Amino acid sequence: MSSHAATHHDHYFVPSPSPLPFALTASLTLFVIGLIQMIEYGQSMPVLFFVGVGLSLICIYAWFWKIVTEAEGGKYNAQVDMTYRWGMGWFIFSEVMFFGAFFGALYYARALSLPWLSGEGNNLSTHLVLWPGFENTWPSNGPGDIGGSFQTIPAWDIPFINTLILLTSGVTLTIAHHALKESQRLKCILAMWATVALGAIFLFYQVEEYIHAYQDLNLTLGSGIYGSTFFMLTGFHGAHVTLGTLMLIVITLRLMKGHFTPDSHFGFEGVAWYWHFVDVVWLGLFVFVYVV
Structure with missing residues (x-):
């Protein structure tokens, strides 16, 4: 608003x-x-x-x-404001379902498909017919060593640094929001630019991670089920961080032009909701893609 x-x-x-x-x-x-x-x-x-x-x-x-x-x-007016809030809420819900589908694909591949194909439980006949030599190991590049052997990215290297960066960006954004509600516009603007900078740094490190994966680890989109789910989840999240960073820049420029007041600033709040959602998704990615 x-x-x-x-x-x-x-x-x-x-x-x-x-x-x-x-x-x-x-x-x-x-x-x-x-x-x-x-x-x-x-x-x-x-x-x-x-x-x-x-x-x-x-x-x-x-x-x-x-x-x-x-x-x-x-x-x-107030009714339009409420419409925007409902619209943004449903949009973020659709994004939850979007990432839920890819997290579900990761769970299905790792917890259901691999044991089934390796013959665990009552699936020995399926294992013998489809891939007799298939083993239930993770990360998996699938039967026949699809894409060749590869290495994974250590969780406590760049991924952990990026986790700290996004968590910090959530803090600076919250500081900016409270500053806006307290009519401290300069503090709000500075905290917003800090948030933008942290988002840009996150994207820089993700690009570095992708270059390292392709050039040094042979971890690509063609590296079986692990490679496809890894790049699908982290890539779409990176796209959302990019969009969120652009949105933060727009809001910060509007703040510098004098837009928004302590009582009427849903444009700011909507972007803040989106950014916090991106933070939460990354925490799930860090745990289930990198750590576990």
């Missing part, structure tokens, strides 16, 4: 029709097609990828500008 939210309006604000949702969907489709070309077919400079990224950024900027203009123009 804006610092100029008009709580006195009796009518619910309905925005005018916009082509931005359709345009952003089309842009993201081009982005995904280009990403597939890059990953599956080895194209180093896929045109569709860069076109999709560029158009998506333009659509996002235009959409943000439109919402900020509406908010600062006093078009939102």
Whole structure:
């Protein structure tokens, strides 16, 4: 919500029709097609990828500008504020289900599929028919040594450092929120930039981790079930950290322009909810992907 939210309006604000949702969907489709070309077919400079990224950024900027203009123009009331809160809550719930599916895939592969394929319990016949030499070991690159042998990334190296970084970012974001509610804008802005910096440092270390995995450990997307689940979970989480960092930058710039008040700042709160969600997901990743 804006610092100029008009709580006195009796009518619910309905925005005018916009082509931005359709345009952003089309842009993201081009982005995904280009990403597939890059990953599956080895194209180093896929045109569709860069076109999709560029158009998506333009659509996002235009959409943000439109919402900020509406908010600062006093078009939102308390009912709109409640709608945003419900919408953000359901969005984060959908993200919980999204990551839940991938955590479920990790659990199924490790706790159910591997014992079944190795013949444990009453599955000896299945083991003998499918892969007589298959053993229940984790991490597993599957039958036939798919992708070759590889090494895993130690939990108490970069992953642990990144855990401390994200936990610290949650603290600085909370400090910023309390500072905003106490009308300490400078303190709030400084704490927000600290949060942005920590998010960027996290992403830097994750890129370093991926480079090390591919170049030195032979841990790739092709490294059987472990490699696919590892990069699926950590990669999607990294994408969410990237999005969250961009959102934090937008909110910080708005704070510097004087937006938000101690009593009306849901735009800030919504991003804070999202960032704390990202923190919690990482804790699950750290435990179930790196440690256990």
